[in-house]
Structures are given as structure tokens and as C-alpha cells.
Amino acid sequence: MTSTIATEAASPSDAVLLATHTPLRIRSRGDGDAGDFITEREFIDAFLNGPVKEGVLVAPVVGESGSGKSHLVRWVYASLEANPLRHVIYLPKAQTSLRDVIERLLRDLPGSQFDEVRSKLGGLSEAVSRETLERKILDELAAAVRDVQVERGDFLTKALVGDRGLYVLLHDPLFREYLLRPESFIPRRAEHALRGRGVDEDDVPPVFTVDDLPLEIANVNNASDLARAAFRKVSADSQMQVAAVKLLNDHLDVAVMRAANLGVGSIQAAFMALREHLVGQEIVLLIEDFALIQGIRRDLLDAIIEVGTVGGIEKYAPVRTMMAVTHGYYSSLPDTFRTRAEASSPVYVVDVDMADVSEGTDRTAVNFVARYLNAARLGAKALEDSAPTTPNACERCPLLDACHAAFGASDDGYGLYPYNESALRRAVAITADPERKSMFNPRRVLARMVRGVLTEEASAIRDGRFPTANFLREERARDREQTAARRQRDLPLAELSALDERYNEPERTRYLLTFQFWGGVSFNVRPDVLSAFSLPPADLQFDEGTTARPPSIENEIQQRPQAATIPPALQRQLEDVDNWARGGQLSQETARTIRTVVRRALVADISWVDPIMKAPLGPVLSRAVPDAGQISRSVSIAGARENLAQGISPILRFEQTPANGLLFKSLLHFQVAPSSAPDALIELRRISDECRSDVIARVVASMEYERTQLIVAAASLIAGAALLGQLALKPRVRDFVGAALWSGDHYVRADNSRSDQWLQTEAKYLADRKTAVVAFRAAVGASQGGGAVHAVDDPRVRDIVTAAAKLVDSFAVDETPSWAREAEQSRLRLVAVIDRQLSEWDAAVNVIRGEVPEGVSYLGTVDAVKAATEMGTNQGFVRANLVEVESANVAARARDFSSVTQLESAIELARASDGLDRWSVVGRAVGDEAVAIAKYLRDTAVWLDAGLRNAEGRDLAGTLDIDADIETVLSKWGDIVTAGEEANGE
Template identity: 40%
Template sequence: MSDFAGFVCWDKSTVTATIATEAVSPSRSVFLATHAPLDIHRTPVTGGRSGVPRVVSEQDVLRDFLTRPTNNGVLIMPVLGDSGAGKSHLVRWVAARTGSTSDRQVIYLPKDNTSLAGVINLLLADNHGSPFDEIRADMARIGREISQTALERSLLDQLAAALLEATPGPPQERALLGKQGLYVLLHDPFFREKLLRPGSLIPRRAAHAINGRDTEDGDVPLQFTVEDLPLDLTDIDEAALVSRRLYGRLASDPQLQVVAADLLQKHLDVAVMQATSLGVGRVYDAFLEIRRALAGKKEIVLLVEDFALVQGVQRDLLDAITETGERAGTQVLAPVRTLMAVTTGYFGALPDTVRTRVDSCSPYRYELRVTLSDDGARNTRAESRVVDMIGRYLNAARIGRERLDMLGVEDEASTPNACATCLVQEPCHSGFGTSSAGHGLYPYNESALLRAVRASASPERPDVFNPRGALARVVRTVLQDHEDDVRSGRFPNEHFASKFPPSRMETVLPDAVRARINELDPGAGGRRQALLQYWGDGPSELINLAPQIHDAFRIPQLPTDVIDAPTALPSRTQEPEPAGKLSDRELLPASVQRRLDQIEHWSLRGESFPEDLAREIRQIIRTAVLSRASWTDPVMKEPSTAILDKAWPRSARTVSIEGAAEAIARNVQPPIRFDRTPENAVFFADLVRLRAGIVEGTLQTRLRLDRLAELHAPTARRAVVSVLQSGDAELVSALRVSIVGASLAGVVVPGASDQALLNAALVDLTGFVRTDDATRSPLWKRALERHLSVRSALVRALREATGVSQGVSGEVHAVDARRLLPLVREASTKWRVSTDDEMPEWARPGYTPLLTVDDAVTEELRRLTELVAAIRLRLPIGTSLSQTFKAVSAAIDAGERHGFVRHTDLRLLRARNGAAEDLSTRALEVLESDLSSLDTSSSFETRLRVAAADRGNSLTRLLDYLEENEAWLDAGLAMPTGDESSEASELLRRLGAVVSDWSLLVSARESGS
């Protein structure tokens, strides 16, 4: 292994101490050692119109700024650019080259001293007496005598007062001013608490006044926006009525919200000045006093590193530096040259009067902007300047701040090159390259460096170089985070690649090449992909890089025969086809190509997976899985679309794609997951082609889709079973409900055969009526009626969970008895239901009525016992039913002749008596036997078997027969008569004997004997 393998030429702690991401942070030596020429665009401005920009140097800016005549004592030269473009760097460079002299006083406001007291002290430096000392004393009280909490509340008070006194403007403004406007909300304790929540604007603005700029604030000024209005309140009832009314209008009117935010921002600076005791106009007066004192002696050079961050004094300061210095040909105020860095957007928001004064001072505007591409083509000049700049910072990181300060570095010439004495300089520079100044780019080469720089740019402007982002991510973060990775042979890796996703401006390593790498190098495939993507500039084919790069990162070169072999799948980033031949892109429909491009951007550039494409991919995979799902093993009815949508939804809950917008609960684990890998990108691309009818070249994807469907089809089936609640445990509970319900109908009783139990569980019983319904107890009849009213749905669900049908909408025509019989046996081991049962929801309607079965059995057994007693009271044991028929017939005949029969229709009475001759006491004897078998130790199932049996209507017919004859016989016996014939005497004797026997039985039962 060579000395270059895992070589590290920097130290993390040195990097941290040396490389700062802000222009104002590094020491003077580090700043000058790393300074590189800037791309400054100078645009002529005439009559408010911009001309053609020209690139100039910082020396040009310095010369123009210091030598251009002022306009009546005023020169304001803004340096424009986006956040992080290097504006502050240019201002600091000018400050380093511009010192105070006998005819010039320099006032320098850096970004790291933007507290109100700090800004005031710098503005008023070297000026003493009144009013300067009074202003300093008032500022010193902030944070010392005036706490942040007090300042926050004072800010709200002063803001409310400013709005109360503000001059009304447009109608929407007028609705928010005055005592019924925003003044109300700012004084309402409820809303004040919301406006003072940690992290909201007022506390941040108060903190800025005390401590200055927070690094998390960046270059964005602390301004009121709609997002700072507390419009997300749910406990609004705690506010006063007038406040609730105004809040209601604000919450429902987006335009009014904008007006409210603008009003608050418009008066915020005034509120800051009043709340801090600075007061409006005091800084203006003090600065004019300085200008008066220096009139005719010196000019003032004011350098502001970020004007947006000089908050609280902007208004007074603008007025003071734009005040004309000459009056009636006499200089009364010292001239002021102001160079201020300001973001382009913030400058555009300044008052028109300020921008007009700026344009009148200078015919140019300066803007910092390094564009890495021009109309899609690479800007090699700009790239070279970027490489040179990063090279300087890499060199400084190797040397360290301490040594640079000790050497007193003033420029590039006085800055040593750390590579000059390095033992591995030759292989390092040969493999990784250098900047034009000879600074080694290791651990980058030019390709990797520029790709990382582009990835650090603003997503809105990926072609514009962002120095701050590059320093933070490309230099500082990588050298800190990956020092150990480089040393141990783990660099580059996927962690590095995730920091710098390629933009659409760049070529990318095709998915086919990435997949091939994974196949050849499964252990280090991710590292080799990152190596080719960044250090290899995203080649369209599998290649080796310079051997020194492979050596340094401990990634072996691939054998030549592997490199020369074609990739398994064609790349979509190949060289152009020969003239006259259509490329693959031109042959594909535009909609298909658009989707393929989206997949490429997702896979290779780290972009989000489009929502519509994700839906399409999920639907293809879902359809494949469901088509393989079996509804016959075990048998069940094919589920409906609604059930499938619920069990196997068309969403990320089923098929999750990394990078897609997916609202998945943390406890949900999608059964199918696709990570952001080249294999999955190829798979998705082929699915899109297949959907468009393009089959060629998709064999591997079709085989993978088939394997995927086969693998997850059982999961889909289990999901359907879960939604249907038709697993074995649920079916056992539901079958028990159906069987117990059938027992209420007398269809089955405990102890029945398995086949009888199965038939009973699946019988519908629509329109069913028990033959003994007339004698059933009220509780029994009520439970049966309620169960039967919902039984059809219960039985239908049981059949569909275990049966087959013709299609989704057809009726079940066969059930899986082989599966059902064991479940029925298990269900019938217990015939009692309780609230502790784990019951599927679809079985609950049929289950609830059965909770009263215990009481119904008890009541029914009592009723059956009373029925037996009523019959035996009239037909004692040992009395023949046939003899009774004959005796009653004879009594009718005899009684008719002697007038003992009191019945309206003797023919009907004889007919009923004749019809009763088919009655039998068999049912009575069986019931008596069943009842006698019960005692206090009898099980519930035994008691249910006796209570549930359908005993027909013979018992009620027998009782009715006996009770009817008893009635007319009692009536006849009660009649007085003088007929003493032997026939009548015999009749009376016989009837009296029967009545006597019945009376004895009744007496015996009533006495409990």
C-alpha cells in the first residue's frame, strides 16, 4: 500500500479555526490569504434604466468609489447580490485597502457587530460631548437596565402607539388603524402572549437590538411578514370580543393579512427607536453634527457590510447620508461616501426617493454574480475562478490561521503554498490536479469540486456561484466530517453524495452503469458510484479514473475486461446518434420521456419523486400483486373494490417510494418499499415503458414484477382477511354467534353433529317462525326476533368469508367445508356469549341480542315447567288420554239430554273432541323427562338443549283441549237439578270423580307436596 492511500493533509481543529463562512469572521491574514478576484458586474444606469453589464475587478470598484466626485457631498454606492454572493467580502476588502487619513475618516460597520449599541458606537466613534455621550449612555442601558422581556413588551406598546397615530391610507389600511384596529390586538393580553412566543419576530427583533445579528438569521432582515401574524389560534375565545372580531376578519382575508403585515413592518423601526430610548431623529442629528464638525476638513467614508442588518438606525442613517452637504455654494456638511452591501431584493424595497438619490450619485450599479453556465453551456472562465478561490481556502486550511497570522500575510504573494513541502505532492497533483496558483485540490479534483459547488448553490439559481454556501459545505463541512473517512478508506461514500445531489445542468452516472457497479462490486458499490459521479464527471460508461485517485481512496481499479464489457442495460445518457438516425428520446412519446426524465432526476439528482408518477408506479405494482392473490386457498369470496382499496390502498401505505411525498403514520410499515437506488430507477423506467406498450428490453423488469407480485400476494390476501375480519379466530367467534342464534330458533341444540352445526351456522332463517312460538317466553321471543332481524347479514358475511361465487357481485354458491368443520367444532365447545368475547365488527349486530340468552333459558325452563303442571292438573299421570276422550264424549251426549251442557254449538264441541283424538302425550312425556334430568349442577349447554328444543304445538293443543272441556264441565256441575235417574246420577258421579281428582292434584301442588 502506498503512502498516498488514506492520506490526510489537514486537521479538523485547524479547519474549524481557519475557515469561516462569513467574510467578516476570519482574521485579516486569513482573509487576505484566501481572497480571490471577484466577478463584479458593473451596470450603467441612466434615467432609471439599466444598460449592458461589464465584468470589472475589485480595484475598479475601489477606484470608482474613492475618486468619483460626490453629488453635493453625497455618494452612495450599493453592492448588490444574492445572499452569500460575496458582497460583504468586497466591502471588507475595500476596508482593508482604505484607512483613515488626514483628509478621510473611515467608519466601518461589520456584520458581526450589529447590535444597536454596537452600531451607534461605531457611527459615533471618536466623537464626544453632547449629544454623542447621551446617546451612548442610553444605548448602554439596553440589555443592562432594560431586559429583553421589558424591551419586547415596550416594542409592542410603541408599535401600537405608532399605529394609533398613523395617517390612514387605502380603505383596507383604515380598517386596521385607529382604536378598533391592530392597536386592539397589540394591547389584548391574549394576542400579546402569542406575539411574544419564543422564535417569533418581536422577541427576535428585541434580541437583535441587544445582541446583534444571530448567525441563523443570515442576511434576511427581521421584517414582519404574514407568517409572523398569529393566525393559527384555536383558543380564540380567551380574547376580548373586539379582538375576536378583528381576528376573524384577518384570518379569513389573505389580502387584509398582507396589509396588516406591511403596516406593522412600516412602523417597526420607529417602534424600535422609541422602545430603546434612541428616539426618532437623534442618530440623524448626531451624524449631521459629525458632518458639520468635519466640514472643510475631512470626508467621511462609510462602509456597511450589510445595510439590511443595521436595524433600528436605518431610517435616520439614510436621511443623514443623503443630506446635501453644500448650500448656496458653501460646504456646511462633510461629504459622505457610502459603500453598502445590500441584497438585490432588499434594495428594490427601499423607498423610491432613496433609490433615486443612489442613481443620482453614480452612473453605475455593482452586482456580484458568478454564473457557472451561459445558456446551458459551461462558463469555463467562471469555473476557473471558482477553482482558484476554493484552492486558496484549501491551502489556508492546511496552513492554519495561527501560522498565517504569524507570517502577517497581506496578499497572495506572501501566502506560502502548503503543497510545496508535501511528501506526496507528485501523485497528489498528478491525480487530483491543482488550481492555477498551484494549490492542490485534494481531496477533490476539478470535476468533484465544481459538482459540489453547483450543489451548494441556491435551488432557485443553480447556475450562480454562492461563495458562502461553497465555503460552508464544500470546504469546511467536508474537511471536518470526512477526515476520518479519508484516513480509513471510507471516502467518498453515500453520505458525501447525499450532501451534493447533482443539478439538472450536469450529466449523471446512468442507472444502468450504477446497477452494473452494484453487481460487480457489491461491497463498495456506493463508493465507486460516488467516485465516478463526482471525480469521474458522471461518465456514460463504466471506466477507471487516474490510478492515483483509486490509490488515495482505496478503491481498486476494475480489470480491463470488465471495463470493456457492455453494460447490462442501455444508458439514457449516451453520445448523440449518427446524423439522420432518430435517438431513443425522439422515438418515445413526449409524455413517456417526461416520466423517464423525472425518474432520472429522482435517482441521480436527489429530486423528489413526482406525485402523479408515484401514483402510476404504485398502481402498476398494486395491480400485479392483486392479480396474483388467491381467493381459493383457503376459499373466500373475491373481495370488492372497496375492500381492496381499504386493505391494499392505492397509496404509500402499500407501496412506499423514497423521495415521494408520503404522509405515512410512524406506526405504519408499508409492505413494499423502494429506496433511491439505480436498480429501482431502471425498474420504474421500464414500468413506464411497459405501460406505454414498449416491451423491448424490459424482460428483467417483467420477471422482477412477477417475483414481486408472487412475494407480496399472500401479504395482500392477509390484509384483505384483516379488513374483513375473517381470520380463523374471528370466524370461530362469528360461527358461535350464528350457532347460538340458530339454537334460539330451535334449529340446532348442543350435542348436534358437526354437519348439523355447520348447516345451522350457515342457514339464513329469513321469515322463520318456531312451531312452538305461541308458548315461548317473552324474553326468548324478543332475543330471537332481534337476532333474526340481523342474521341475514351475519350469514352472508360467513358465506363470503369461506365460499366462492361467480365474480365479485355474484352470490356464494359453495363453501369450504374442509376449513369450516374444524372451526365449527371449536365454536361449539362453548354456547354462551359474553362481553369479553373478541368479536368481529360484522358479527356484533347478531351477537348483541344473544347476551340475554342466559336469562332467556332460565325463563323458558320455568315456563315449560308451568306448562307441564297445567296439563297434569287436568290430565293426571295414569289417566289415559283415550279414556278421557270417551268420557268427555259420553258426557256431552248425556249432558245434552239432561241439560247439563252449556255450550252454544254442540256440533262444534263434538267436532273438536273428535279432532283431539289424534293428540298424544308423547311430547309431554319427553318434556317431563327432559325437565327431570335437570338439577342445580346442570351445565348451561344441558339447560339450553332442553329450553331450545322445538316441541311443536301438540302441548298447547292438549292444554287448550283440556281447559275448554274443563270450563263447560265445571259450568254443568254447578247447575242444580232434580233429575235422579240412574243415568244422570252415574254421569254426575263420574264427572265429580274427575273434578275431585283434579282438585286433589291442584291442592297437592299448591302445598308443595
């Protein structure tokens, strides 16, 4: 079926071509005027029967690629009737190699001159490989640009010619290798010369561009000195590069001809010989695309405008030349040629303005597509069998009346099914060339909306699934990427939203396409069209007054200010959102505005009561619910640029839907004028309510206030409180709660028995603990504004503390939340000091037990020391400060010796325990009395021992007259010392 839909003019047979041919709109343009429309018959009559001035008539047919200009040339060729006085030469665009073109020009012509050219062509095709031709083209191009004569004042070209210009670059091995790399310009040009235009290649012929110049060679130092100098000259100056490209292109045809062993002017001479040979006849030269003729264009141009009548005598046969060419290429032809051509004939323009097509003021496109649809229904054989007439396939269809009533027909009566006129016009517009959307492009229409759709959607049409999501998918996607001004009109967002809410895929897309194309961008689609597509009547009763969620968003047109009163910046954002809701990308500025509004709503008016906790400050919220540069981690928008790392899950994500487009528009209005969009406030409240639990959870996680973290922190705080003596030895739940919440404010340890290392470590822990307790209280308590926590959630605290009490001996420091980690590390350092502290207490107890053994009275010992002090003083035996000794004796008499026993018990219990029990014992232990007693006994032993040695020394010298009292003192001192030695095992 689709074999009849040819996108290239030379492809179909004459019968198919004539059956599918739609009369083109042709403008006959004279010097400087816009041109008048003429019919094809008027055109062909002027071309074939108009006067030939001095043997020359050149009718340029100008249009953009795909506009139908080549088709017109092919149609003229198919329409020609046999005429012995006409010698017709047809050069199709599919056969544009050197060999093809010259053979067609010289076909069936006898003579040595023609045979010589044919012989050279045979050598070109048989003996020359593409690689050889590439090198020869490069050599000939180098030679051509070296010998160019430069006009005075053309300094750029002057720098490029001669032995030190482009010539040296084209011959240097390094640059030559670059210019001959695969797929670069010279190999492609050689391939064109040998094979002609490829099937999938553009109509635009290969010519040098700045990108083809050897400007990106990294190892330029490997080139010769002259080549490097030329390279620097060209690469450093963009104007020089443009001049180089022009110089190369100007001499490219000459280089190709010389590379093919065809002398410059040989084709011109052969064609002039042909004209001389055919005097008395006319030559009709039809060129489908002059730009694609390789190598011989200059010769051919010169030959077809050469006058045929010299001195009133016809020396050469007249030539009627019809040549299809793009606007740009025609403008680049030599001025002499264009002047002669336009003096002989008008320029004919075949471009059709898309505005006429899409707005329904012209049925060219409708009739054009309908002819191809009819040809597709008939098939190539039926068309060829019925030639020269073209039957209407619809006439044999039993559904003709119903089908034409539903889908319509062309001016010729050809049915438009599966299109109707509305769908056809939109499809034509959407398949237009993106670079020339204002021009009707028959080739694209045939390739995509006729052949493409009939092929890709064939089974869907048969099975009642048409149109599917694949219907013109690429074209629709490309259209969505256009700016709002260039994009096809679409349903209002409110209607798109209603469609989204009512239907799921694939029905939603099928209805949407039907409304967009067959309904003329409305819900008003004929019931018989829906029935033909197996779609039930649409269940959509929508109008601008209908309300849906949220009420005034659906009716935004009535609610919002008129466009004239909307600030330009807001208008741009509204258009941006509209574009986004239809599949485009949302600009960063608009996305940032929307994200900011929504994010502000997410964190506003949250009551921190579930769980109860102190309201977080701004920096905490910014970390948990990111804003500024990372706001997309809080509010993500599909179809907007955002650098979300893998694994990041935003709090809220807006999909690219019409409903969200309506919401965004409402939010943008609200941002500028809150009173104009009360519905936005309702929506923001709904969004914040839906997201509140997630926001709170993220804040809790960010602050490390999750239950497991609080349990570990509480365990650390309980353990620390125990080390500071703030936990009972047999604690209950309320004791644990008090220990966890105790901040240590105004804490001073009354016990002076602790070592300096203990006291320093304890002070550091106490300072760190305060920070951790403040955070813990904030996690479980409430405050007024930014003040301190004034109340805690008792049931929750009890739950946390109960779990913490079970964990207190078994958690690791890296399990604590960061806000409690420094305190935990300080606590562990305090734990590490315990053994040292126990050792110091042990030493004190050992001193006491050495001086006051079991069974010896401490007070009796103190009294004996006091008596010895008094008696020894009179004899001069007290070898210490008497006042201090007496004061120490008095203080010692007041000490509570039971504290020694208590300390001994604490040391023993601490050594027998571990974990919290050990920390509590050590934390609560009081050793200041015992340490003071140990110090007193140690100091007393020192001076007593010194006094005794002094007394004994005097006795041995025989200088001491001892009476009974002194002897008693010495005996008592000796007993005290001896008792101590025995207790020490000496």
C-alpha cells in the same frame, strides 16, 4: 489550520488576506451598459489615480451578499502604500455603531468642532442604555413623521402625518409597548446604533417592514380613541401599510441621530470641516458595507458628494470614496447621490456568473479555493513570516507529483486535494445561495466547502474514511429539495440502483459521493483518487445494455418512447418520480397513480382456494385493501404525503430508492401504454405474488373469517339448530356439520304446543340465522362468480365444527363475528324463553294427570265421557254444544296418550340438563298431542261439572223423576269428577 480561512473581509491579517486573495472578475459599468471586465489593478489604478471631478469621486462596488465586494474594499486597503498626501479612512463592516464610525471618521483630528462631536459620542456610549435609546428613537421618529411636508396628490402619506397619523400610534402606551417588545424592530435598531452589526447577523441592515407595524394587537380597545382611529386607518389598507413603512424608513436616520443627541447635519458639518482641514491632501474613504453604517448615512452621503472646488479655488480636500453595497440597497439611495456618484466614476460589479464556474469556462472558483487550501496548509504564522510573498505548501510535500496528477492544481500550482476540479466545481454550485444560485458566493464557499469540510471531515481525511455521509450534508439535502431544473445533475437511476444493490453503508454513500463529485457524475473516477480515499476499485461493470432485475427496467432508456412522443402529463410524472428517487417528495397526483396501479394488481386474479372461500365483492375488497382516499393504507410510498395513523401497517411499502424509481417509471409507462412496458406487468405479477398471502389474510380478517371467529360462529349456529330441533340428542361430527350449515329454508315447526312468545322469538332467530349461515358458507365454500356457495371445504368444515362442538356451551356473544352476532343475540333470546315454555308444558301435563291419574285408562275415560254424553243428552244435562262435544270425544279417542309420557320425560330431562343437551331436548320436544289432550280433559271437565250441578239442582227441588238409567249416569259423572278431585289432592 482553518484560522486562515476567514469568511469576513475584515477578519484576517493583511498577510493572510493577500495570500488568500484571488483576483476578482470586475465589470466596469457605465450608464445603462452591461460593463467590460477589468483587472483589479486597472480598478485600483482608476480609483486612486483617476481624475477627481470637482473634488468628488465615488466608486460604488456592487454585488450580492457574500460575493466578495467587501473583500475587494479590504484588499484595496491592505494594498495601499503609505502616502503623506493621502488621508485614509477605513470603515470595516464589523465596526458600524455610531461611535465606531464617527471615531474613525474624526480620528486624530484637532479642533473644537471635532471635540464637540466626540463629547456627544462619549455621552451616547456611557450614559445611554439601550432601553433609553429605544424610547428616544421612538419619540424622535414620531416627531419626524408628524412634521413631514406632503406633496400635492400624495393622499396616503397625508393620512399618515400630523397629530392624527402615525404620531399618535407611536405615542399611545398600548402601541408603544408593542413596538418596544424584545427582538422587535426598534430594540434591534437601538442595539445596532450602540453596538453595530452582530457577528452572526446578516449584511442587510434593519429597516421597518410591514410585519413590524403594530397590526396584530388583540386588545386594541385599550388604546385611546385617536390611536384606535389611526390603527383602523392603517390596518384596513395594505397600500397604506406600505406607505407607512416608507415614511418611517425615510426618517429613521434622522430619528437615530436626534436620539443620540447628534444634530441633523452635524456629521456633515464635521466631515466638511475635515475636508477643509485637509486641503492639499486627498481623503480616501473606504466603506466595507455602506448599508450597515448607522444613523449618519444621510449626512455622510451629503458630505462626500459636496464639491471641493468653489470659484476655481480648492476649498475642501477631494474625497475618493469606495463603498461596497448590495444591488438593492444601491438602488434605494437618493437619486441625487447616485447621479453625482455615477458622474464621477463607473459602478463596479463583482458578481460572478455561476454558469461560468460550473461549466468549466472560468477557473476563478478553482483558483479561489486553491489559495485558501494553500493558506490552510501553511497556517497564519507562516504566511505572516513570509509576507509579502506567499509560499506554495505543496512544494515541500513528497507526494506532490502523485497528488497533483490525481487531484489537480490551480493556475498558481496550489494543490486541490482533497478536491479535484470536478468535485470543487460541484461543491461550489451546491453551496450557492438558494435564492441566488446563479451567482458565485465566495463567503458560502469558504464557510462550507473549505472551512466546514476541513473541520468536520478532518479525522475522516486522516483515517481514510473521506468522504463520509457528513460531507456537505446540509447542502446536499437542500439541493435534493430543489426542483428538477434547479437541482444538481446526478447519476442515472439505473446506476444508482446498481450501486444500491452492490454496496451497503457506509461504503455505498462514500462511493456515491465520489462518483457524484470526483467522477463528474459518473463511475469514471481515477483509480488513484479511490486509492487516496482508501476505496477499492468500484465493483460495478455497468452500461446501458446491462440487464438486472427486472430486465427491461434497467434498460429503460432504450425501451421507452422518445421524450418527444411522451404525453406532457406522463413526462411530468416521470420527472416527479426521478426527483423522488433522488430524495425529493413525490407529488400526490403521481403517488395516487402509482398506488392505484399497484393496488389494482394486488386484488386482481386472486384464486380464493387457500383457504377456500367465496370471492369477496368490491366493497369488501375496498375495506380490506383500501383504495381511493385511504389507498396509502394498502400501498405506502416513503417520501410521499400520506396520513397513516400510528399502528397502521400497509400491505406494501416502497422505500425511496433508485430501484423503486425505475419501477415507478415503468408502471407509469404501463398505465399510459401497456404495450410499451411489458416489464411492468412482470413486476406487478411479482409484487402481487409476494403480497398475496397478506392480501388474503387481510380480506379474511376484514370479513371476520379467521378460524377462531368461524369456530365461534359455528358454535352459535349449532346451538341455534339444536333449539330448532335440528340436532340429534347424541350427535356425531356429520350431525354438527349439518347443524352448522343448516339455513332453515322452508322450515316450519309441526308442533303446535309452543307458546306465542316462543314462536315469535323463534321466527326472529330463524331470519337472523339465514344471514349468518350465508356468511358462514361463504367463508368455507366456493361459488360460481357472484352466485351462491355450491360446495364447501369438507375437511376444513369438519375441523371448525369439531372445535365448535367443544366450545358451544362456553362462548360469549361479543366473541362472535359481527355477521353472526345478531343471530346469536336472537338465539340467546330464544334460550331465555325455554323456562317459560317448560312451565306451559308442565301445566298441560298437570291437567292430564289431574283428570287421568296413574292407573286410570285414558281411553276408558274417553269412553266414559262419551257414554255420559249420550245418556246425559237425553235428560238435557249436557250444557254445551252437543256437536262440538261429540266431535271432541271422537278426536280425543284418536289421540296418542304415550306422547304425554314422552313430554313428561323431555321436561324432566331438560330440567336436569344444561347447555347444548338442554337446548337439544327442548328443541326436539313435541307437545302438541299432550296439549290437545289437556285441553280436551279441561273442556270436558267444565261441561260435565256444569251438567252435574244442573242435575243435582233439579233433584233438590223435587222436580226430577229419576229412573234407574239416569241414576246410573249421574253416578258415573260423579265418579269421573271425584276421581279427578282425588288426583288433585282435594
